[in-house]
């Protein structure tokens with residue numbers, strides 16, 4: 071059965087006549103679901119009032135209040151978000167087998183068969199009958215995975231088209247029998263993919279594809295790594311996986327925590343609405359720089375040369391730091407004398423050295439080693455006291471451990487270590503670096519990482535991004551930190567081995583979703599292959615998967631950008647775009663001196679159509695172009711100044727180095743050769759920039775194009 075009441079490929083188009091009865095029936099179900107959602111929320115809010123003071127202790131009360139607040143927030147009815155987006159029809163008794171009334175599924179059992187509505191959230195009526203099933207529930211899997219070859223018992227899959235929240239179209243896909251239906255599951259998907267983009271990223275929950283769903287529902291214990299060309303849905307998969315894991319393992323992950331790590335704050339601003347739209351309002355999202363910033367270092371203010379960054383990011387630095395830290399414990403030269411009443415007990419240097427060696431061999435964290443040393447010395451003193459006839463107990467042990475002379479010996483033998491100071495000394499003092507880097511970094515490499523001006527203290531030092539990972543490495547050697555349950559790392563190809571180690575430590579007993587594209591690696595330390603990066607993360611066992619269907623960029627544009635691939639990532643195949651869009655790409659030459667005019671005109675034209683417009687240029691050029699747009703009266707915001715620019719303006723001026731992960735309906739690229747020439751991995755940067763457009767890419771230049779892009 072198929073009832074396309076309106077054109078399913080254009081759910082926003084005005085309806086040709088009165089809605090078909092089928093549409094009216096579905097609208098009625100949508101209205102029921104909304105009403106039920108409101109009632110569910112009201113119930114949570116009412117509970118908050120009536121139980122306000124029932125539980126006596128303040129702490130429990132606060133926890134309960136917070137839990138109710140979170141639950142009520144999850145149940146807020148978002149007026150633009152339809153209550154469901156899909157329906158599965160089964161033969162009677164296939165899904166809901168228990169007696170009517172017992173299983174809570176009676177309303178879904180219709181004379182025609184069992185019926186499951188799939189939506190962003192579970193909605194049930196006051197009697198407990200589900201009206202909409204959460205897309206993450208096992209019963210929803212068939213919505214994403216069933217095919218005619220493998221129908222998973224589904225007779226028909228129905229997709230809905232909406233205009234805002236108003237249901238305007240249905241598209242049926244029979245999965246059994248001779249009927250092949252109207253759309254075969256394609257037209258609403260095509261409409262969704264082609265939909266003009268405005269503002270920040272949206273969820274893709276209604277159209278997740280089978281290969282993506284497989285990744286989204288991977289078990290919590292399993293780490294995965296997704297290599298995917300631009301626009302293949304990596305970010306979307308990562309975010310939906312988080313939502314799925316929170317649903318499937320809510321209690322466990324609430325205890326251990328989940329974190330999303332993205333490349334920069336613009337990107338985080340771009341993705342920040344996706345999880346809340348899926349009902350998940352409390353997931354941490356951060357950048358690796360933010361993650362590694364400590365009160366001791368403050369945010370990084372220093373910059374490294376590409377060579378220094380590469381060396382500081384190299385995994386060899388882990389051993390340099392380990393050596394620098396562990397060079398601090400020293401065997402004493404003096405005898406330790408502990409006064410107990412009239413008795414003076416002596417522990418000789420040789421005995422103390424033995425204790426020290428034994429503790430070092432046990433590889434305890436540096437910080438814990440100091441305490442253990444104090445205990446071991448106290449133990450030795452107590453043995454002497456007992457041998458001399460004194461009765462000792464725990465109190466004696468504690469007194470000796472805290473004895474001034476013992477503490478002084480511990481401080482001398484095993485000095486307290488401030489991680490920032492350990493690294494500061496290494497980067498400021500050539501002799502200290504030479505000692506720790508012997509056989510690891512050659513003299514040229516040592517010179518490259520040393521600060522030009524030694525810093526006086528951690529607060530005044532001009533720490534770089536790379537330095538933060540070194541401080542983190544030292545901090546971990548001093549004190550181990552607890553592991554999170556799951557971490558999603560986006561644009562992971564840009565992480566240094568040292569940053570990978572820092573992230574890996576934060577999920578040592580949890581799992582990771584690693585997302586990236588080797589061809590888009592632009593940092594000096596960017597990864598050349600995934601197995602090496604995964605090893606640095608401490609997850610060599612992660613399952614490596616490739617996504618190769620491009621959902622963002624039309625074939626014409628991806629073919630053009632992919633001309634750069636042989637030079638930047640020879641092993642990688644270009645993605646297969648799911649759609650073609652003739653006329654989506656234009657390359658235009660402006661007369662010398664007339665580029666800014668051409669750019670302003672292109673932006674103005676693009677604004678006349680629907681959707682967002684991104685003007686992307688080399689970082690050094692964006693300020694002047696933005697001024698030019700302002701002079702023309704065009705309402706542009708600069709992404710560098712306003713990380714939330716995508717949500718606040720249709721026209722955004724973007725530095726090439728901030729374009730990663732973003733997308734716009736129309737992209738205007740100004741002077742590609744200057745983007746390519748601006749940095750050592752400029753060709754990769756240009757590849758990123760050329761792959762941001764959903765509908766239209768206009769390349770404008772007055773200088774010659776890079777050779778790969780020049781030929782027509």
Ligand SMILES: Nc1ncnc2c1ncn2[C@@H]1O[C@H](COP(=O)(O)OP(=O)(O)OP(=O)(O)O)[C@@H](O)[C@H]1O
Nearest residue numbers: 274277278279300301302303304305306621622731
């Ligand atoms: N199954 C899908 N249905 C609809 N849209 C999709 C689907 N998968 C991906 N998209 C859309 O394609 C675009 C690109 O997705 P996303 O940003 O996740 O890709 P990516 O692989 O992370 O890209 P990049 O490497 O450029 O960062 C987004 O607009 C996303 O919503």
